[in-house]
Amino acid sequence: MVAMQMRQVSAVIAAVFVAWGITLSATAQQQKKLTVYSGREEKIMAPLIEKAQKALNMDIEVRYGDSTSLAIALIEEGKNSPADIFYAQDAGSLGAVAKENLTQKLPNQLLQKVEPQFRSSTGQWVGISGRARVIDYNTKLVKPGELPGSVMQLTDPKWRDKVGWSPTNGSFQSFVSAMRIMEGDRQTLEWLKAMKANGAKTYDGNSAIVEALGRGEIALGLVNNYYLYRFTKDDPNFPVAIHHTQGDAGALINAAGVAVLQTTDQKNDAQKFVAYLLSQEAQQFLTQQFYEYPLVGGIPVSQKQVPLQQLQPPKIDLSQLSDLKGTLGLLQEAGLL
Template structure:
């Protein structure tokens, strides 16, 4: 390994260590969670769990890729008991690296569409890919039934927003590559580029640009639209600038468009958690996982973050699409396939998008 490459690796891991510095040192009685979910979601749920059980939870934050790198570097010496990931692709990669323990069947009793086929991780919440649009500028009759037809919509040239460097976009493209093939996906990316889309590093500024009339449509996740209109906290770790100021504007000119039933443009993206091979606190760690799919925690995620629960007893806010309808419009997909991220990144590099 050359000195420059080693220096970069040391710098990266030192930066991550600084990120974790604010976390307390874990004692043997603590459960340590490595979280790719944001503080806005996690901290309140951790406090609720600690108050209910008397157990202590030490959370260490980072994005999924950083946390996977840290766990690989730490190896058997990792203090982590649980990995709470923002993407199932990260969990599938952790499983591929033999980091995960098999979960008890009682924690895998969820809708088949969200379940892990490996039995090594469990779903916690669900987000859906959607097309956001400005109703002052767009008639839904002019929108395509499939996201695959979006590149043909030349009337939107220069008026489309997307986030090609964002993790949920990677999962979307990985699914497209799996279901439609690499050649079709490459052609779709090229066609989208012909529309001269506006690229954003994250979703909130893209939604703001749409509301401001700078673009007309945008590929995003459903809850960004709801958070702008109805408030709430973000659920992803990504160090992005969220809405400049707290926004609650039900009349904001941004609405949600769903493609035809089963279309990739409606893809359900699952967040999840897993018990790690390095865990020394299995009993308490499993208790925390059970709490995350409890009525209390699932209702909190729906009400505050506007993500979909994975249990069917939660009453959703009336502005969210019914859970059964949302599930039906998403394509069937084995989320373990999201571990195949490398080929997706290669496609995006070839297209000059990352």
């Protein structure tokens, strides 16, 4: 009975892949190991990879690092890279790799699972989950009426030594890229220098910023929307809340996404992996377990999240965030890297 059920499940998965234009190999049991470069943290990816391996009967190996560093590594490795897939936490890193002609165009059947604003305009990568930039704040230190209307106001002396950020973080760097597009390099550089002069405190990632907020070490933090919920899940009284700005770079809605690399000799398997990430199972996992926004239609958002359609992000083509080199240079000029 169990064997029959497994054959039925395999038949259903095979039918889905065929419908999406992905051919299943007759020698699936003899597939090579799929290598994924992941800018997503291991505590998210490890259980997701385990699910994918079981669903696809595939051996998957993951190399972890921050998205920016992995993008640079892929560019340096070029045609000698062992990677098959790049899974980045932000569109900027994906765009930087695509800009170097290191990615393959994905099948339309996969691209069309996601709205145009969350995929490459040339089909080189596709978003898997959405994340909104927000200002988290300590509710004991800041009243809602005191919150800034824009991130540009954080250079005000009243926020001296009270703001946390993470300049080495890929999502933060994409946010800076968005500011460059909206405000220009000169004004963005001035903002970065003014923030530093105003005592903005540097942390190693978003989680560290939220932890510092909870301790009252800082009053405001520039982070992604979903990190707070990982804290309130264990402590409903955690004294931090989310503030959404409107229309500025601080309201950017970015996408964690994937690209199939030119170096892969497992194009079919790589596309099956992408198809799995766009499946209902994977989308629900990222939404319900990690509070990210699903990008495939028909998947309900976590009840704790403000629905995407209620947010007011800036009108930016995420493919424009690809000038990683320019953003890193600006951060270096500001003395932040």
